[in-house]
Amino acid sequence: MKPVSSDRLRTFLDTEARKLGFDAIAVASPDAIPLAPQRLHEFIAKGRHATMEWMPETQERRSDPRILWPEVRSVIMLGMNYGPEGDPTELLARKDRANISVYARHRDYHDVIKGKLKELAQKFASRTGQDVKVFVDTAPVMEKPLAEAAGIGWQGKHTNLVSREYGSWLLLGAIFTKAALQADSPERDHCGSCRACLDSCPTNAFPAPYQIDARRCISYLTIEHKGPIPHEFRHVMANRIYGCDDCLAACPWNKFAKLASEAKLIAREDLKEPRIADLLLLDDQAFRTLFSGSPIKRIGRDRFVRNVLIAAGNAQDPALVEQIEPLLDDPAPTVRGAAIWAIAQLMDPCRLSQLLSKRPQEQDPDVQAEITAALGTREMSH
Structure with missing residues (x-):
């Protein structure tokens, strides 16, 4: 044809x-x-x-x-x-705020x-x-x-x-x-010697230029990954609770990009810099309401709150303990485990030991591992 x-x-x-x-x-x-x-x-x-x-x-x-x-x-x-x-x-x-990927x-x-x-x-x-x-x-x-x-x-x-x-x-x-259209010419690579995107990655997720390892990517870890966030990535996640824009934002070609006012997809004001303390309070219904029509809804409340708890642990604000403590009893093991890690970052070891010693026997192995890690080598007696 x-x-x-x-x-x-x-x-x-x-x-x-x-x-x-x-x-x-x-x-x-x-x-x-x-x-x-x-x-x-x-x-x-x-x-x-x-x-x-x-x-x-x-x-x-x-x-x-x-x-x-x-x-x-x-x-x-x-x-x-x-x-x-x-x-x-x-x-x-801004450690008290949650960073959501632009898209x-x-x-x-x-x-x-x-x-x-x-x-x-x-x-x-x-x-x-x-x-x-x-x-x-x-x-x-x-x-x-x-x-x-x-x-x-x-x-x-x-x-x-x-x-x-x-x-x-x-x-x-x-x-x-099925229509046979005239194809356009391909674009050539204009990256040159620049490696700004590679150097900006907080987890070294690029084994080489033009290659990515999802296992080390914060976007994967906060969106696709279902279990506990690996310990080696928790501190470098900082307040990134859904996705990561570091490599995108670092690209020098952005300075030639069209003005944001010309963008066809405009950000919701309430998602530009939400407070971590507020997001910790979300139950399933509140999560669904807040993220109705949002891609964030796809990961579910438990995975999302897990991410927020990592950000809370990195916030260096002991006042967040009040919002975190109820999550130690959350029905979701992923949330309980992240809550233990987060509270351990914000509480002195003696108070932490006292708090965890009063908790009922934990049955989930991942949460048990979080307790052990939080308390070091000390054994818990329940």
């Missing part, structure tokens, strides 16, 4: 995409990422996907758009700017972008008579390599997409179509 009359159809796509709020649009051929399958295989073979078992389970489909949908002829990649008003890492200095401070982008993608795809299908499918993040699509192949940006040394126009602040979506 010859490419559909490119100029007029492309003008239509660009115009409609801009009307819907997309900031970038480009086209890639479905065979444009030949190196991606091997890189994905090596990432998984080294265990760097951590507990994200959906990655090896979908590895084959993820490696090639034609496996996901054999009839695809073109991949339309779209990006939406979510640039913040300032440097999100500045909040790290999660507004309505769930999966819902926002998917709705707009469907609208654009329907208009495109009506214009061309060709079938379409839309994908946003949760599907086994390698958006970043495809966006690079389409020319929207390039995968930087932090493995995220970087754009000369929007820095590291683009959310991506894809429309697969």
